[in-house]
Amino acid sequence: MVRVAYLLALVVMLGSFFVAVCSAEQEVRRLPAKLYRDKMKAAWMGQMVGVGWGAPTEFQSNGKIIPKADVPSWQPEMINQFDQDDLYVEMTFIRTLEQGGLEASIRQAGIDFANSGYELWHANKFGRKNLRQGIAPPDSGHPQFNSHADDIDYQIEADFTGLIAPGMPNIVIELGDKFGRLMNYGDGVYGGQFVGGMYAEAFFESDPVKIVEAGLRCIPTESQYAEMVRDMLAWHQAHPRDWEETWRLLEEKYRLDPHYCHGLCSKPDGDEAFSIDAKLNGAYILMGLLYGNRDPEQTITIAMRCGQDSDCNPASAGGVLFTSLGTAAIPDRFTSALQHHTKFSHTSYDFDGILVVSEKLARQSLQRAGGRIEMDAQGEELFLIPVQPAVPGELERSWQPGPIANSKFTPEERLQITQEAQ
Numbered sequence: 167m168v169r170v171a172y173l174l175a176l177v178v179m180l181g182s183f184f185v186a187v188c189s190a191e192q193e194v195r196r197l198p199a200k201l202y203r204d205k206m207k208a209a210w211m212g213q214m215v216g217v218g219w220g221a222p223t224e225f226q227s228n229g230k231i232i233p234k235a236d237v238p239s240w241q242p243e244m245i246n247q248f249d250q251d252d253l254y255v256e257m258t259f260i261r262t263l264e265q266g267g268l269e270a271s272i273r274q275a276g277i278d279f280a281n282s283g284y285e286l287w288h289a290n291k292f293g294r295k296n297l298r299q300g301i302a303p304p305d306s307g308h309p310q311f312n313s314h315a316d317d318i319d320y321q322i323e324a325d326f327t328g329l330i331a332p333g334m335p336n337i338v339i340e341l342g343d344k345f346g347r348l349m350n351y352g353d354g355v356y357g358g359q360f361v362g363g364m365y366a367e368a369f370f371e372s373d374p375v376k377i378v379e380a381g382l383r384c385i386p387t388e389s390q391y392a393e394m395v396r397d398m399l400a401w402h403q404a405h406p407r408d409w410e411e412t413w414r415l416l417e418e419k420y421r422l423d424p425h426y427c428h429g430l431c432s433k434p435d436g437d438e439a440f441s442i443d444a445k446l447n448g449a450y451i452l453m454g455l456l457y458g459n460r461d462p463e464q465t466i467t468i469a470m471r472c473g474q475d476s477d478c479n480p481a482s483a484g485g486v487l488f489t490s491l492g493t494a495a496i497p498d499r500f501t502s503a504l505q506h507h508t509k510f511s512h513t514s515y516d517f518d519g520i521l522v523v524s525e526k527l528a529r530q531s532l533q534r535a536g537g538r539i540e541m542d543a544q545g546e547e548l549f550l551i552p553v554q555p556a557v558p559g560e561l562e563r564s565w566q567p568g569p570i571a572n573s574k575f576t577p578e579e580r581l582q583i584t585q586e587a588q
Contacts, residue, residue, distance in 0.1 A: 194537070195333045195370055199547035205369050205489050206329050206524055208496060210517065211245065212488025213325055213481045215462070215500050217252045218244035220470040220477035227473035229421065229439025231413060237467050242503035249511040252481045255290065256323040257513040257520065258282050259345045263330075264523050268337075268530050272344045273579065276303040279348050280583045284512040288431065288442055289314035293349025298587035300580055302573040304347035307354070314431045315351035315564040318447045322478040324358030325485050328365020330527035332549070334535045335384050335556035338362035343559060350444075352562040356385040357444035360395065361451070361482055363556065368489035374455045375399065377486065383556040390563075394420060394445045395452065402456045409457035409468055416453075420446045428565045440474075447475050454483035462487060462500060 222238045247253060262270050262278045280297035289307070292314055296306040309315045324342060331337035342359035350358070360381040367380035382395045397419070401412040420426045421441055432441035441447070450472035458465025465487045469480040488496060506517045515523065528549075532539070537551045562568060575583070 193553045195551045195553060197332055197369060197549040197551060198542070199539070199549060201492070202332060202369065202528065202549060203521070203525060204492050204494075205332075206528070207521055208491060208493045209325065209329050209365060209368075209485045209489040210520060210524075211493070211496065211501055211504065212462075212484035212486070213252060214245045214247045214504075215488070216466050216469070216479075216481035216484030217250050217477045218247045219466055220480040221247070221250075223470055223473075223476045224478075225440065225474065225476070227476065228441065229417065230473060231410060232471040232473055232476065234467075234471070237471065240463075240499065242499055242501075245501060245503060246505050246508065248505075248508050250477075250481075251284070251286065251290070252322050252478055254284055254511045254513055255282075255286075255319075256326040257510055257515055259323070259341075260326055260330075260520070260523055260527070261514065263527055263530075268527070268534055270344075272303045272347065273575070275344055276306060276348055277575075277579060277582050281585050282512060283585070289317040289319035289349040289354060293319075295587055297348065297575075298583055298585055300575045302575045302579070304351075305570050305573045307347045307350045308570050309351055309430070309564045309567045310570050312349065312351070314349075314354075314442075315567075316354045316428065316430050316444055317350070317442045318354075318357065318444050318475055318478060320346040320348075320350045320354055321357035321361055321444045321448055322475075322482065324362045325365060325482065326524070327358070327362035328368070329489075329524050331362075331366050331531045331535075332369035332528060333366055333551040334531055334537075334554070335363050335366055335380070336554055337531050337535060338366050339384055339556065339558060351567065352564040353389055353391040354444050354564065355562075356389050356391040357448045359384045359558070360391065360448065361486070364455075364486045365489055368486050372460065372490050374458075374460065374487075374490075375402075377490065378452060378455065380556075384558055386558045386561040388561050390426060391445050391448065394426075394449055398449055398452045398456065402452075409453055412457075413453065413472060416446070416449050420449060430564060442475055447479050450474065450476075450479040451482045451486075454480060455486060458483070458487065460487065460491070462491075462496060 276297045292312045293306045327338045327341040346355035346358045363381035363384035367377050405411045432443045454465040454469030466480040466484045469483040470476045540548045542548045
């Protein structure tokens with residue numbers, strides 16, 4: 167009887183073991199490397215199409231919808247955007263990771279950003295100025311030193327985080343805490359983590375609502391940015407075919423209500439009605455994704471017609487959508503004139519080069535997340551990506567900021583910064 171009981175216990179134990187193995191096996195997402203490359207390539211194209219198409223309208227329509235008749239006609243050459251801050255800033259961050267790996271420190275990221283030579287505005291401009299003056303991150307983005315902390319800046323340059331971390335939201339969050347804090351704080355950081363989270367999900371999901379919900383899981387639920395995302399989802403559900411009504415509801419709450427615009431940098435009322443707030447412009451990204459019916463033209467033009475930073479917002483909307491579509495679903499008129507070997511301003515990358523380094527970093531992210539690569543039946547590489555719930559950081563509010571970190575560059579670090587403070 168003892169032997170029988172032992173055998174029964176062994177069977178139960180082995181059964182539990184195999185159930186655990188099967189359960190663990192189910193907790194991975196499978197992404198063929200070939201499909202990853204295609205979707206990542208489409209994402210970079212989408213950013214370039216969106217910013218190129220919207221560039222003539224940037225800040226030409228503040229607090230009002232751009233009339234459909236005033237939307238520029240698409241020309242294939244518009245994709246060739248090699249001198250746009252939507253693209254070259256994130257490539258500085260990619261370069262930091264290429265040289266130092268995913269473990270590169272926030273201080274090294276700050277030194278590299280301080281040494282960049284391109285023109286910048288708003289949070290980027292003042293964050294870089296702080297860095298050049300010796301204020302190290304995260305204080306370079308703290309509201310005590312940067313009155314633009316809630317601006318759009320990290321939001322427009324966080325695309326790369328999702329592209330090098332497909333299905334890996336916690337790496338997106340980690341990268342946001344490294345690069346987003348060079349110039350932003352609170353909702354300004356969350357905007358980039360949200361956008362990066364959408365990109366990471368778009369490798370696996372085609373439903374825009376589910377993509378948006380995945381991005382939402384990457385940021386603190388109590389933040390006003392998260393509140394905006396929830397509002398956009400609810401307004402879309404209530405007015406599924408009337409984006410202009412949702413736009414009006416959005417403007418009333420997130421541009422005109424001082425409890426939400428805070429006046430840190432934007433001018434919520436008056437003749438200018440200017441706003442570069444991350445929440446408001448982030449909502450315009452969602453307007454394109456939620457109301458664009460997964461159509462490239464509709465998605466980009468709706469995000470553009472919302473106004474304000476109307477090249478950055480369609481760039482993000484186009485990038486996320488194109489990721490979910492893949493290159494085969496992108497009309498040829500959007501990509502036929504792409505120049506593959508023109509360098510992006512102040513970077514070492516051309517289009518083909520940024521694809522190579524993006525994949526290199528994605529493989530590092532896979533290893534960091536505990537994933538692995540297997541070969542499928544056809545001998546093709548398959549990324550096995552662990553399913554891990556997103557773990558957002560602690561809540562910060564730029565209008566009620568926490569204490570500064572008193573972070574300053576050491577004399578040795580300051581010697582590495584070769585650009586003058588300006």
